Amino acid sequence: MPDVNALVAHADDAFDAVRAMNHGTIWESQYVAPPTPYRLLGNLSTAGGHGLAQLLGQLADRLDESAARDDLYDAEGGDPGLAAATAVALLRDSAERARAVGVLLDRAQSAVASVGVRD
Structure with a gap:
């Protein structure tokens, strides 16, 4: 049986990570240049x-x-x-939409794969 508290703690950690990335990219002064988007997109696509x-x-x-x-x-x-x-139907729909997000993030990562900043 899984450790339910550990599962919830991982979800809390994921929430905190997304929130930190949102805060780290919200202002124009928080400059994020290649290759950072490439690395972020790869991790976000997977996770x-x-x-x-x-x-x-x-x-x-x-x-x-459980319902059965x-x-x-x-x-x-x-x-x-x-x-x-x-809830099961909504979770399955959400899973399909997350798969689609993964595909789009893969494509975005591929699009910036060769982008760099000139010195």
Whole structure:
């Protein structure tokens, strides 16, 4: 069984990393020249595109399995099976969209692969 606290901590770390990158690129004075975008795009493609797609698909699978196996309840009195099925469908859709983001980030990385700054 996975360490749930470790999984949540990794998600917290990912949030903090994206937030730090947003803060590091928000102002024009925070100059980011090649090859930095190439390296960022490669890592983001793997983590935020393809890796995120895999994670979302796996979360959908685990939630679907739990809905079929476990006695779920909804704290607000709704239908827990419907809630789980809705979440699974949304996770699968999100996974497909993350795959598409990964492909676009791969293309962006390829586009800047040979770009440099003259001295």
